[in-house]
Amino acid sequence: MEEFSNPPTSEVPKLSDVAALAGVSTATVSRCLNMPDRVSKKTLKSVMDAIDELGYSPNYSARALAAGRTNTIGAIIPTMENAIFARGIQAFQEELQNNGCTLLVASSSYRPDLEEDQIRTLTARGADALLLIGYDRDPQIYEFLEKRRIPTVLTWAADRTGKHLSIGFDNRNAMKALANEVIAKGHRTLGYISAETATNDRARERVEGVWDAMRAADIDPASLRLVETTYSIENGEAAFEKLMADDNPPTAVMCGNDVLAVGALRAATAQNLRVPEDVAITGFDDIELASVAPIPLTTVHVPHRRMGQLAAQALIDTLNGLKPESVELPTSICRRNTL
Structure with a gap:
């Protein structure tokens, strides 16, 4: 008994x-x-x-100690203040949940030092694996993760070195394709609103994509009017005002993401500029904001949900002893009413 x-x-x-x-x-x-x-x-x-x-x-701590795994995955994203990463992380979480794993999310505020602290904190608290955004970081961080045997997947970018598992897309070619269409519409004087490029590989490659398109069209890349700022609608608005205050303002303003582009649209409306007749404006990401903007935004569609799903599957496979390969996802141009 x-x-x-x-x-x-x-x-x-x-x-x-x-x-x-x-x-x-x-x-x-x-x-x-x-x-x-x-x-x-x-x-x-x-x-x-x-x-x-x-x-x-x-008591999951006791279970984790016995099993050698916590079934907890960490994700560090640059910001939670807008929807840029929302769809991808939502799909990432759903796929993890389907496989019995829990997601912990941290935001680095686009600060490399804060991201490093969060990587160390999440691994110290037992995260089995990590999702990171982009590849631009101190090599010592990768060495730390390798020594700790923490599987990591890089997203929102394609790692050309082949050193790291990545599920993402080619930022440079995606923006080049959109810039080709802008130039094909007859625009030769271009402006660009970007995030800071020094420590943001996605922002830097998108600017490089515009330069590539300009070279192919025999336009001097040095003529690109570039304004760097942090991501927000208000900063996009201020950057657009700065570009249009020039003696020879651009006829097209390309933006590093949809949030900045909506700010540019708002500034154009305030200046009584017709879009796209007086000035064309484009974005990048195709978040929901792009389709509901006062003038639906021409932008680059990023397969956020598919990227999140595949990133989760890649980490689960790695934790189960498999060796998944990196995946480069295609992007496409959403042609709406601002170009």
Whole structure:
């Protein structure tokens, strides 16, 4: 006959407290939690009722110690202030959940030093693997992750070195394709609103893509009017005003993402400029904001959800001992009303 624990007395309920209230052994409670199909419906109901009454939560730390894995994946994104990363991270989380994993998210505010601290903190707290945005970071960080044997996937960019697992797209060629269309519309005097390019590989490659298109059209890349700022609608608005204050203002303003482009649209409206008749404006990312802007925005569509799904699958496969390959996803141009 099974021996049962004494009535629950602890402030924080334990497995033994659940067993005592349900009138079963601790082994039966464990089976109900881990293999519910192997216990009777009556027993399962008794145990789950006891869990609800006590507010019991399983000790995942103890499980992780025994298994050598926490089933927790970390993701560090540059910002949570706009929707640039929302779709991809949502799909990433959904795929992790389908595989029994939990997501922890941190924001680096586009600061390399803060991202490094977050990488170390998440790994110290037991993250099995990490999703990172882009590849521009101190090589010592990659060395740290390799020594700790923390699988990492780089997203929102394609790693050309082949050193790192990446699920992303070619920022340079994607922006070059859009710039080709801008130039084909007859625009030769171009402006560009970008994030800071020194430590942001995605922003830098998008600017390089515009330069590539200008060279191909025999336009001097040095003539590109470039304004660098941080991502926000207000900063996009201010950058557009700066560009248009020039004695020879651009006839087309390309933006490093849709958030900046919507700011540029707002500034154009305030200056009574017709878009695209007086000035063309383009974005990048194709977030929801682009299609609901006062003038629907011509932009580059990024397959955010597919990227998030494949990134999660790649990390799960790596944790299971497989060696997934990097994937470069295609982008496309969304032709709307601003070009």
